[in-house]
Amino acid sequence: MRQLILALGLLTAAAASAEELAKDGDTLVVSQGTARVTLSDVDAYVHRVPRDDRAGFMNKPERIETMLRSLLLDKQLADEARKLGLDKDPIAQKQISLAIDTALARVRMEKFREGLKAPDFSEQAHEDYLANKPKYQIPRRVDVKHILIDTKSRTAEQAEALAKETAEKIARDPSQFEALVESLSDDQSKKDNHGLIENASSENFVAPFAEASAKLEKVGQISPVVRTPYGFHIIKLVKIEPAQQQPYEKVRAQIVSRLEAEWLEAQIRGKLDGLRNEKMDPQPEVLATLRERYGAPGPVTPKLPAADDAANPQ
Incomplete structure (x- = not known):
């Protein structure tokens, strides 16, 4: 090796x-x-x-x-x-034939894909941008500080009670928040970030924490007690960056690329669906023997679409 x-x-x-x-x-x-x-x-x-x-x-x-x-x-x-001499076995020869069919089918679809030439999506891209401007915004960003009361050294009931008691203390005197981060929070990273969590409403964080952070609207606002798998949090909003609309030229290539990919997928799906939906002509007498042929209880005829149904699927 x-x-x-x-x-x-x-x-x-x-x-x-x-x-x-x-x-x-x-x-x-x-x-x-x-x-x-x-x-x-x-x-x-x-x-x-x-x-x-x-x-x-x-x-x-x-x-x-x-x-x-x-x-x-x-x-x-x-x-x-x-x-x-196993290559002379009829079943082996048929398996080889099926493998060739599979390989050729894959090559055919690869060549089909390579032969597709997407139209110019510039106009559609601009229309998509105008119709879906919120989709092309840089999301609102919030930075917060938090106090974590974990459940590693206490029960969930004890942690919740301490978190609620701390929240009440902060409600009476919000200026205590920073000191309580240092003296009470169980977040081990506080020695470096002093409780600061940047971009706290992003998907990088567990949903309850991110959602609670996103709901804060004014700098200095403090959340109710929030429970996550890590314990109980009290969150304070320290910075807001409003959502920003990206200019069309900055996202144009991204939109065009997506529209082209969707178009290519539709062409490939159409090609395959066209083949699948061609008229099928099943042989009921042979189909009825398949289960017994391989030892399954039978006879039960597999449910295949009738010829007319195959050509006209619902």
Whole structure:
């Protein structure tokens, strides 16, 4: 394993020479026993990965090693199967035929996708921006400070009682909040941030905490006691940045990219639905034998759409 990972590291470092080797699909990559894996084998394997994901897939030596070991194992087992004449078995031959169909179907859809040319969505993108301006805002941001009464060293009932008592004390004298953060809060990060939580209403925080922070409207406002999986919090709003509308030019490329992706998905879905919805002509007598053929209780005829229904789905 160490030897293969080292070799993969050297291959990564020699990217330029690898491009030259790629011109010859029969170039040997690795061998083991009777198995030989060539560049064309690797090409065929990697082409099963979506085009946009291939560079990331091949970016880790460990993943490449797993791929090569899988290819070598399959090839060694296939060689044994051929020597035993298993490739002549009618079921095996049909399985090979089905595998070819699956591979060709995948290649056909890849070529179909590559042949699609999206229209110009500039006008639709601008219309989308005007119709959905709130969607293209930088969300309102709030920074808060909080006091945490956790349940690690006390029961939930004790923690809640202490949190409510602390909230009442702060309500009588809000100026105590900062001192109570330092003296009472169980948040271990307070020694560095003094209870400050930035962008507290974002999805980075547990929902009860984020929602309570988002409800605060004025700097200095203090929340009721809020329970989260960490314990009980008292939250004080210290800073607000209102939502900001992003200019169209800043989000134009993002909108166009989304519209193009939606269009491509619709074309592919339409292609596949068109094939699925072609007239189907089931053979009821044969269908009725399938369950018993493989040992299931029968006979029960699978429910397939009638020919007219297949052509005109609801």
